[in-house]
Amino acid sequence: xxxxxxxxxxxxxxxxxxxxxxxxxxxxxxxxxxxxxxxxxxxxxxxxxxxxxxxxxxxxxxxxxxxxxxxxxxxxxxxxxxxxxxxxxxxxxxxxxxxxxxxxxxxxxxxxxxxxxxxxxxxxxxxxxxxxxxxxxxxxxxxxxxxxxxxxxxxxxxxxxxxxxxxxxxxxxxxxxxxxxxxxxxxxxxxxxxxxxxxxxxxxxxxxxxxxxxxxxxxxxxxxxxxxxxxxxxxxxxxxxxxxxxxxxxxxxxxxxxxxxxxxxxxxxxxxxxxxxxxxxxxxxxxxxxxxxxxxxxxxxxxxxxxxxxxxxxxxxxxxxxxxxxxxxxxxxxxxxxxxxxxxxxxxxxxxxxxxxxxxxxxxxxxxxxxxxxxxxxxxxxxxxxxxxxxxxxxxxxxxxxxxxxxxxxxxxxxxxxxxxxxxxxxxx
Amino acid sequence: xxxxxxxxxxxxxxxxxxxxxxxxxxxxxxxxxxxxxxxxxxxxxxxxxxxxxxxxxxxxxxxxxxxxxxxxxxxxxxxxxxxxxxxxxxxxxxxxxxxxxxxxxxxxxxxxxxxxxxxxxxxxxxxxxxxxxxxxxxxxxxxxxxxxxxxxxxxxxxxxxxxxxxxxxxxxxxxxxxxxxxxxxxxxxxxxxxxxxxxxxxxxxxxxxxxxxxxxxxxxxxxxxxxxxxxxxxxxxxxxxxxxxxxxxxxxxxxxxxxxxxxxxxxxxxxxxxxxxxxxxxxxxxxxxxxxxxxxxxx
Numbered sequence: 001x002x003x004x005x006x007x008x009x010x011x012x013x014x015x016x017x018x019x020x021x022x023x024x025x026x027x028x029x030x031x032x033x034x035x036x037x038x039x040x041x042x043x044x045x046x047x048x049x050x051x052x053x054x055x056x057x058x059x060x061x062x063x064x065x066x067x068x069x070x071x072x073x074x075x076x077x078x079x080x081x082x083x084x085x086x087x088x089x090x091x092x093x094x095x096x097x098x099x100x101x102x103x104x105x106x107x108x109x110x111x112x113x114x115x116x117x118x119x120x121x122x123x124x125x126x127x128x129x130x131x132x133x134x135x136x137x138x139x140x141x142x143x144x145x146x147x148x149x150x151x152x153x154x155x156x157x158x159x160x161x162x163x164x165x166x167x168x169x170x171x172x173x174x175x176x177x178x179x180x181x182x183x184x185x186x187x188x189x190x191x192x193x194x195x196x197x198x199x200x201x202x203x204x205x206x207x208x209x210x211x212x213x214x215x216x217x218x219x220x221x222x223x224x225x226x227x228x229x230x231x232x233x234x235x236x237x238x239x240x241x242x243x244x245x246x247x248x249x250x251x252x253x254x255x256x257x258x259x260x261x262x263x264x265x266x267x268x269x270x271x272x273x274x275x276x277x278x279x280x281x282x283x284x285x286x287x288x289x290x291x292x293x294x295x296x297x298x299x300x301x302x303x304x305x306x307x308x309x310x311x312x313x314x315x316x317x318x319x320x321x322x323x324x325x326x327x328x329x330x331x332x333x334x335x336x337x338x339x340x341x342x343x344x345x346x347x348x349x350x351x352x353x354x355x356x357x358x359x360x361x362x363x364x365x366x367x368x369x370x371x372x373x374x375x376x377x378x379x380x381x382x383x384x385x386x387x388x389x390x391x392x393x394x395x396x397x398x399x400x401x402x403x404x405x406x407x408x409x410x411x412x413x414x415x416x417x418x419x420x421x422x423x424x425x426x427x428x429x
Numbered sequence: 430x431x432x433x434x435x436x437x438x439x440x441x442x443x444x445x446x447x448x449x450x451x452x453x454x455x456x457x458x459x460x461x462x463x464x465x466x467x468x469x470x471x472x473x474x475x476x477x478x479x480x481x482x483x484x485x486x487x488x489x490x491x492x493x494x495x496x497x498x499x500x501x502x503x504x505x506x507x508x509x510x511x512x513x514x515x516x517x518x519x520x521x522x523x524x525x526x527x528x529x530x531x532x533x534x535x536x537x538x539x540x541x542x543x544x545x546x547x548x549x550x551x552x553x554x555x556x557x558x559x560x561x562x563x564x565x566x567x568x569x570x571x572x573x574x575x576x577x578x579x580x581x582x583x584x585x586x587x588x589x590x591x592x593x594x595x596x597x598x599x600x601x602x603x604x605x606x607x608x609x610x611x612x613x614x615x616x617x618x619x620x621x622x623x624x625x626x627x628x629x630x631x632x633x634x635x636x637x638x639x640x641x642x643x644x645x646x647x648x649x650x651x652x653x654x655x656x657x658x659x660x661x662x663x664x665x666x667x668x669x670x671x672x673x674x675x676x677x678x679x680x681x682x683x684x685x686x687x688x689x690x691x692x693x694x695x696x697x698x699x700x701x702x703x704x705x706x707x708x709x710x711x712x713x714x715x716x717x718x719x720x721x722x723x724x725x726x727x728x
Contacts (some may be wrong), residue, residue, distance in 0.1 A: 088690055095480035112478065196559075196585055198673065258674035259564030259585035268565055390478070393692055404675035407587050426692065429478045 046075040047330040049101035052090060053317060054083035062346035063338070070337040074330045076102070094118045094322065101325040102334060104317035105145045107136040107383075108392030113320070114139035115390075120321040120328065122146055128339045132379060133357025136386045137318045145318025146339055149347050149354030152313030152381045153203050153280040154372050156287065159295040161188060161275045169299055169371070171306045173208060173243070180252045183275045192274035194265035195257035195406065198399025200278055203312045204301065205402060208244040209237055210382050211303030211310045223387025229427055234416035241412050243304065248406055255407055270294060280313070281353025284368060296368050300375040309375045314383035315357060391423040464706070470699040477693030490700035499676050503684040506591055510680060511659025513592075517599045518655050519648060522606030527640065529607065530614045540611070543604035551601075555668025558597035585670060587677040594669050594678060598662075606651045613647035614640070649720040656716055660709050681705055 053060065057078050067076050079100065081089050087109055093099030094113060105113065113119045126134045126143035133147030162169065165186060170176040180190035193200045213219035213236075225231040247253050260268075262279075269277035270290040277287075287294065300309025319338055321331045337343055344356035348363040355376065356363055365373060375381070385395035398419045405415045471490050473483040494500060525543060529536050546554065561569045562584035571581050584593040617640065625635050663682035666672060672679040672687070685705065689698015 091477045091480075091693065095477075116478065116480075196670065196673065198671075255586060256564040256581050256583045258587075258590075259562065259568070259581075259583040261559060261563070264560070264563050264565045264567055267567055273566060400673060400675060403673055407674060407677075409587065409675060429476050429693065 046073055047327055048075045048077050049325070049327045049331050049334060050077045050079055051102040051104070051334075052079045052081050052086075052100040053104040054081060054086040055104075055317070056080055059350045060347070062349045063343055066343050066346040067334060067337055070340070070343065071330075071333050074334055076334060094324070097324050099322050099324070101322055101327050101331040103320045103322055104148065105137070105320045106317060106392075107314070107386040108389065110137045110145045110318055110320060111139050111389050111392075114142070114144040118323055119144040120323045120325075120332070122321065122332075122335060125332075125335055125339050128359060129357045130359055133315045136315060136383075137320075145320035146335055147315035147357040148317045148319065149315075149344075149351045149356055150313055150381060151280060151282075151316045151354060152311040152372075152376075153207075153278060154298040154300050154309075154311045154375070155191075155276050155278050156269065156283075156296060156298050157276045157371075158269070158272060158274075159297050161272065170302060173211075173246075173302050173304050176302055177246055177250050177252065181250065184251065189268060189274040190276060191252050192260075192265040192268035192277045193253060193257050194260045194262035195253065195403065196259065196261045198396055198403055199262075200399075201253065201402040201406065202395055202399035204247065204278060205241060205244050206384050206398075207301035207310050207312050208303060209240045210312070210384060211301065211305075211307065212240045212243070213237070214384055215310070215380075215382065223384060226423070227387065227389035227391060227427065229424065232416075232420045233423075234413055234420050237416055238412055241416065245405075245412065253406060258403065258407070266290070281351065281369075284353065297371040298369050299371045300380065308378040308380055309372070310380045310382065311372060311375055312383055313381040314386050316351075316354065388423065389427070390429060391426040394419060394422040394426055397422040467699045467702050470696050471703050473696050475696040475699070477695065486696070490697045491704065493697050494700050494704055497684070497688065499679055499684055500681075502676055503679045503681045506678060507660050507662065507680040507682075509591060510595060510662050511656045513595050514598055514602070514659045514662075515652055515655030517595075518603055518606040519651055521599065521603045522651065523610050523644065523648075525603065525607045526610035526614055527636065530611060540608070544608055545604065546601040547605040549601070551664035552668045554597055554601050555665050558593070558600075559669055562593050585674065587674055590670050590674065590677045594665055597669065598665055602655075606655075609647045609651055610644065613644050617643045645720070645724040649717075649724070652720060653713060653716055657709055657713055660705075660712065 057064075057080055060078060064076055064078055067074075087106070090099060090103060090109070094103075094116075099118075103113075103119075105119075110119065121142045121144065123143045126137070126146055129147050133150075134143050137143050137145040137147065157169075161167075161183075165182070165188075167179055167182050168175075170179045183190040195201065214222055222231065222236070226233075257265075265274075266277060266279070266283060266287060267290065268274040270287055272291075272294075279287075287296065300311050302309050319335055321328060321335060325331050338347075339358065341358060341361050344358045344361055345363060348354055348356055352366055353369055355365070365376065369376070385392045385398070388394065401410075401415045401418045404410050405412065410418075470483075472485055472487065474486050474489075475483050529540050529543070533539070560567065562571075563569075564571055564581050564583050564585070566572060566575065568584075570584070574580070574582060583589065621639050621643075622635055625639050630638060661682055662680050663686065666678055666680055666683050670678040672683045681701070682705075685698055685701040688694055689701050
């Protein structure tokens with residue numbers, strides 16, 4: 001009897017282990033790769049397609065609800081993957097010939113996946129969208145993702161602090177520095193910045209270079225040349241960054257700010273201790289939750305000449321179809337539905353402040369963006385590293401190198417040259 | 430009478446294999462196999478742009494690892510972190526254990542209080558200490574300094590950041606070391622102390638001549654786990670500084686994750702992993718031998 005019990009116990013353990021190591025069962029959770037290939041209709045006659053994105057499901061709620069009615073024979077299974085691991089997870093799944101049926105792609109990932117043949121050509125559907133939206137998802141003349149709503153980063157400002165202190169809104173970079181000095185003079189921190197992160201200086205300096213050089217006749221096409229290895233930051237951007245570095249020499253960005261993170265900087269702004277805070281629509285809810293009475297608006301970044309201003313941004317995630325999807329037809333149907341005004345409005349509804357790239361569709365802007373209305377209407381939203389192709393990921397290194405510059409560890413030429421080295425390495429892959 | 434043939438050990442006889450097999454299979458699948466693959470990939474040109482057509486590239490990836498400029502800084506930071514962390518954990522944990530082994534009314538509460546931080550995840554501890562040490566007005570320490578009329582201290586400047594992370598980790602893990610030391614302390618026979626007392630040994634002498642030598646096993650555990658864990662530090666760095674500002678707090682693991690995984694240089698990441706495995710193995714072996722000699726010398 002004892003022997004029998006031992007044998008049964010051992011056998012059970014073995015079966016358990018083997019079952020765990022075997023292929024994923026059909027009832028696997030959404031995160032499993034097997035679920036990506038659901039070929040059996042999940043409910044009724046519906047075909048299930050899996051869509052992955054780094055944004056939470058709430059930001060897609062209205063669109064998903066719309067798709068349920070617009071494409072009744074397809075069930076879209078939404079899967080959130082944290083942004084930190086998104087690229088790695090999706091890359092691995094696609095390399096294995098698996099992965100989600102619909103992939104929301106960042107610009108550099110879309111180009112990489114298009115080059116590797118992982119994505120379906122969606123050029124026909126993309127014709128409904130503007131060139132500005134399609135450009136960053138275009139590889140060798142074909143479009144591989146439909147642009148989602150735009151994202152942008154500008155400068156949130158406390159209107160009351162400007163009014164109470166009789167401070168005019170700036171229209172140029174020099175005026176901006178002067179405004180900062182005025183606030184500093186009256187004991188108010190001009191700009192709250194969480195420089196523990198590499199992001200603020202990346203976006204701020206790139207916005208300046210965009211206004212000064214990248215959108216000027218001599219700078220247009222820099223991105224393309226850069227991704228083809230025909231030019232470098234060091235030797236091209238130095239004079240612009242030299243000017244921008246007044247943000248540091250004039251004390252707007254300080255070394256102490258490396259001890260502050262994004263959330264803490266936001267608190268300085270919402271509590272009225274700081275007059276400005278660089279961010280985008282994604283922080284609006286949090287800002288208003290922290291201080292519902294804050295009289296808020298947004299202004300753009302400026303170059304040295306008066307202009308409508310510039311913001312860092314571009315199309316958010318683009319909707320792409322996995323070329324290896326077993327439900328390609330259903331996935332394309334979903335993309336067709338996404339390329340309609342109704343779907344775009346639903347998408348914008350959960351991403352307030354963002355706008356659609358669908359030709360002829362004006363989704364309007366909430367009150368908090370009056371200060372950037374002309375900037376948006378002028379189309380002055382640009383994300384330089386979106387043009388860097390496979391080297392787009394080097395934007396993080398750019399931010400990190402600027403932290404070193406802020407701390408006085410290196411000069412501008414070294415800072416830019418170090419980024420060039422990373423870009424070269426990434427392009428050589 | 431027929432003699433039952435036993436495989437060893439224990440009394441399970443031949444069924445011992447059946448019982449060991451599940452753990453062995455799991456170990457092979459989740460530890461040995463990935464390591465074998467890592468070793469294999471470290472000699473290939475595997476990247477996110479080249480996931481299938483792999484070629485043998487010799488030691489190219491290993492050379493690349495040593496030529497990565499940030500690597501020296503990362504190794505130095507990892508070594509500083511591991512040694513300071515282990516040293517402080519032992520230096521603070523040991524006396525704490527001795528004190529909390531005494532018949533104090535509050536000793537159980539105190540033991541729980543000191544051990545409590547070890548229960549939290551590194552992410553929560555990182556978030557908490559980021560606020561405590563923030564340079565903003567809302568940072569607890571800087572707020573107090575400002576109220577005293579003093580200037581801001583940037584705990585996350587390039588010179589301080591690593592030590593700020595270390596403070597949070599010493600706070601979190603000293604209690605864990607204390608528990609290990611306590612377990613060892615309680616196993617020391619009381620007669621030894623009585624004998625030492627009869628021989629006229631005072632409190633300090635009893636600690637150095639009786640307690641400390643007999644604490645060798647627990648010190649060995651704390652030192653080895655501390656050093657190996659310290660060399661592998663990732664989560665708290667990720668949570669508190671993400672390797673910054675600049676590369677001030679980059680460690681071997683953060684560089685490996687950034688270069689090897691985030692940037693898609695998988696084979697270089699694999700070479701990082703293999704080199705790091707060898708380094709950690711060498712340190713562990715050395716420390717184990719040193720600690721072993723200490724134990725022998727004492728006995």
